[in-house]
Amino acid sequence: MAAKGFAKFIIVLTTVTAAVMELIDTSIVNVALSDMAGSLGVSIEDISWVITSYAIANVIIIPLTGFLAEYFGRKRYYLASMIIFTLASYMCGESSSLMEIIIWRFVQGIGGGALLSTSQAILFDAFEPKDRPIASGLFGMGLVLGPTLGPTLGGYLIEHTSWPMIFMINVPIGVIATMLTYTFIEKKPNEGKNKKNIHIDYNGILLLAAGIGCLQFVLERGESEDWFSSDVIKVTAVVAVVALIGFIIYELRIKNPAVNLRVLGNRNLAFTTIFTFVVGLGLFTSVFVYPVLAQRVLGYTAYETGVALLPPTLIGVLMMPIIGKSMAKGVPAIPFVVVGLLLFAAYSWTTALLSPDVGKWAFFFPLALRAFGISMVQLPLINQAVAGLQPKDYPAGIALNNMIRQLGGAFGIALANNYIAHRYAQHRTDLVANVADGAPLFTERTNSIAQGLIGKTGADIQSATHTAHAMISGMIDKQAYYLSYLDTFRLIALFFVIVIPLVVFLKSKKKSAEEEAAAAAAISEAH
Structure with a gap:
């Protein structure tokens, strides 16, 4: 009531x-x-x-x-x-x-x-x-x-x-x-x-927890443990595969599963979960990578990093009720999904084009694209999750869709960590190749820094040169990290671009008044 x-x-x-x-x-x-x-x-x-x-x-x-x-x-x-x-x-x-x-x-x-x-x-x-x-x-x-x-x-x-x-x-x-x-x-x-x-599906809950937990461990620790050369990674990978396959088979066979995977037999929901996974990946990964980039490379304080994110996000907040009202009046969800995916891809790609010496407000436009993109895919994807399902399957479809979004976020953060570490090592190797002893530019930069230190601190030439080498190494680290973060933004953009053609498999169904009421109740129970 x-x-x-x-x-x-x-x-x-x-x-x-x-x-x-x-x-x-x-x-x-x-x-x-x-x-x-x-x-x-x-x-x-x-x-x-x-x-x-x-x-x-x-x-x-x-x-x-x-x-x-x-x-x-x-x-x-x-x-x-x-x-x-x-x-x-x-x-x-x-x-x-x-x-x-x-x-x-x-x-x-x-x-x-x-x-x-x-x-x-x-x-x-x-x-x-x-x-x-x-x-x-x-x-x-x-x-x-x-x-x-x-x-x-x-x-x-x-x-x-x-x-x-x-x-x-x-x-x-x-x-x-x-x-x-x-x-x-x-x-x-x-x-x-x-x-x-x-009925409490203890087996399904345990298999889900073991599968997801071990999969996430493999994704998070794989790079630092040198992947399958590590016995720990081998064991947890096997547990993840066995538990997840066992979870799928078991949940499909029992009458009252913890997660009703049978609803994925509906093509519309199956493809919607793909979009939801990618959106979760982009949302959580962007909110993880950007703050680390801003602080580790650009020198922002924690507060400056947060403030830079807030104004463009308010744009997205204002868009939500507009999109909700438009869909209530009969505007189909699919165009919103396509435009939202394109905007998020544009955000990732434009961010990857920025240089490390940009001003604090240079990120406003890319972050505004991100806010628009998020606002245009959130509610439409919830709508698409139940389009084509029977009313009795709405709660299961929405709950599964929500789980996939969170899983996409967890996977995205793990992927970003591994990808950044891999690309940093590659970029640092490439940059170091250009600063070998005797290289004209390296020698010139070393001498310039050393002379400046001698003039300011009165240090001797040997200690000044050693400090200059350490400073150049720090610059190389900073540049290598910056390039690896840009590569990560490009990778995120690629995910969004790749899934856009899959919208042809979605369908937009006009619901009856009874179905709209059932969908609202389902969202109430499952979201």
């Missing part, structure tokens, strides 16, 4: 805040990676596990939220998830080792996955069916704003406090949201009372 008056306002405020808080935590650590790596004594590549562990937990829990909410009762499950998220946030801030923070980030992701999925279900129930496009628009704005607001907020906190505060800030918000949820959000009729009729 739809809420009224002040209760409705509180429900909107609580659910949107909880969802945005969860989305912020997918990206808030991105601008803090350098500080966290230095504090914990690890590399940037190692600390990226803090991002990946959160994404893996989301991938595992999102397709299970519908079942868990039904089993425990939606309000009880929502409250428990909020408490888990808040407690894990506190423990992340208190962590003093890499392994400790990775574990707590995983726990945080388990709680956070429910905040995202269940928040929209509760939000939709607060509105009458005819007003649910408004709820969809509100939630869609959060989907766009959350991941990009993270670096801005994180940058401000890093500049004025320290990295643990990016987690501690969740604590007071989580406590207030928990109190408001307990007070104002009502239980659904009979929720949590049908446990005896609900």
